[in-house]
Amino acid sequence: MNVRRDYSNIFYKNFLREEYCMSQEIRVRFAPSPTGPLHIGGARSALFNYLLAKKNNGKMLLRIEDTDRERSSSESEENIKDSLKWLGINWDEGVDVGGEYGPYRQMERLDIYKKYIDKLLSEGKAYKCYCTEEELEKQREEQRARGETPRYAGCCRDLTPDQEEKFQAQGRRPVIRFRVPGGEIIRVDDAVRGKVNFESDGIGDFVIVKSDGIPTYNFAVVVDDHEMKITHVIRGEEHLTNTARQVLLYEALELSQPTFAHVSLILGKDRSKMSKRHGHTSVVQYRINGFLPEAIVNFLALLGWSPEGEEEIFTLDELIKQFSLDRVVKSPAVFDMEKLKWINGYYIRNSSIERIVELAIPFLQEAGYLDENVDEEKRQWVSMIVAAVRNRLSTVREIVDYMELFINDEIKPESEKALKELQGEQVSQVLETLLSKLQEAEDLEPENVKKILKSITKELKLGGRKVFMPIRIALTGQMSGPEMHDVIPVLGIEKVEKRISYVKENFLQ
C-alpha cells in the first residue's frame, strides 16, 4: 500500500500540518545507548533526525540511554558524540550542551520515571513480579518445546499481599511489569510504513522496571520522549515491534504520541543486518580508513532516502534543504561499498590539496613515511605527492600505497612487458636527454617538467610513447601511474639521477 501519499489519512494530515505549517516546533532526538561505537545505521538514524529538524527549524536532541549498566560505558558515549560531531551532526539540546528538559542521561532521570511508575502501579496497570530469571527461562523453554511463542505467562499478575510478603521474605527482588490488556488491536501510525497493527495478545506483560529499580528501554523512552516534547521519533526498523509496547504505555499514561518513522535496516552484502562480518560497521572505522565525513553523510542520506532530482552529490546543507520524510523508502538497503568509495573519491578530488595533506599526514606517519614532526619541507613534499595522486584515491589511506614509488630508488620493471620497453634502442638516448635537460632546468615545477618532456619528443623526433614509456618505467618501474610531470618534481634531480643510473646498470641493453 502506498501510504506515503495517502492524504486522506488523518494521521498524515496531522503530520503535514506539523511538518510544513509549523504550528508546532519540530523536536527530534537521537537516543543511542552507549554500549559501543556509533554504528553506521545509528549514524543514518541520527542524520535523518537531524535533517528533519534542520529542515523545519526545529530542535535536535541527543539523549543517552544508559539504563543498561552492564554494557554502558563513558568511552562509548564519547565515541558516539565524537562521531556525530565529525559527521557534522550537531545537537541543540542534550548531553554536554544542556537544555530545559534535562538531564539528558537516563540514569540521571530516575526520579522522573518514578512518578510515572507509581501512577501505573496505583492504577493497577502495572504490578510487581517476583519470578526469577531462572524460572522465567524455564518457562520459555517449555513454551518453545510446545511450539508456543515464549512469553511471560502472568504468574504474578494477581498476587495477594500475603504472597508478596512471602516472596519478599525469601529475599526476592521484584521487577515491575506492565499489565498488557487482552484482546486489543494496537495501532501504530508510522510516517514511512503507514498504519501497522499488532495484537495485544501477542505481547506478554513486559518488564518496565528491572529488579535493580532501573526502568527498561521501553518505559524510559516513552517517558523521556514525552517529557522532552519530542514530536517525531525516527529510528531503525528493529524498533517497530517495540513501538507496539510503547503505544500501550502512551495510552496507559494518557500521553499523546509522537509521529513515528521507522527507517528500514542497512544490510550487508548477504542481505542480513549489517554486522562486523560484513566489514566496517562503526563510523570511527570509516574515519580511520580515510573516508571523509561529507562522503559518509552523502552516502548514508542516499540509503533509504532519495532526492527529487537526479543529482547525487549533496552537502549537508543541501540535504537539509531537500530532505523530507515522505521520500524515505520502506525496503531495506544493502550497503554498497563501491558506491561509498566512489563518493569518497569524488570528495577527495574536489577537496583542496591542503586539506588532503592534513588528512594524509597521520596515515603517512602510521606507515612510517613521516616522523612525528612534520616540518614545512616535508609538508611541501607531501603536498606534491597529493597533487600527483589525488585523483586516483578513493580513500585518503590509499596514499600510502603510492609511497614506495617516491621513496625506493632501486627501480625494477614490474613485468616482462615493462622490461621490454626499457630495451628499445632509443632508450638510453631518451634518458640521457631527459637527465641533461632536467639538470639544466631552472626549476622542476610540474609545468616546466611538462614542457621538457614534450621537447624531448621533438628533439629526438620520436613518437610520444617511445619517450614517455621508457621514462615512466625507468623512474617508477610501472607502466601506469601518476603523470610523470607530477612525479619528477617530487623525486627531485638527485633521485632521478639515481634511478636512471640504477636502471642503466641493471636493465638496459
Next chain:
RNA sequence: GGCCCGUUGGUCAAGGGGUCUAAGACACCGGCCUUUCACGCCGGUAACAGGGGUUCGAAUCCCCUACGGGUCACCA
C-alpha cells in the same frame, strides 16, 4: 515457529492506473580525451519475484504463494 515489515537491473533507487518501449547513480562494457593509467566526457548491456483478481488499461490497487529481513530479554 508466532507476530511485523519488505520484494523495480549486480547495488542504491525514480515511479501516486494510461505520457513506462521503466529515470538517474555506482559497478561493468565500449568510445573520446590523455602518446600510460586515473580523472573527465559520450554511449551501451541490464529490472517491475510468481500466480490470481479489479479495470477499457496495472510496476502502480486487492488477494494468495515464494523469497528476504526484523522481532519475540530484568539489551537498547
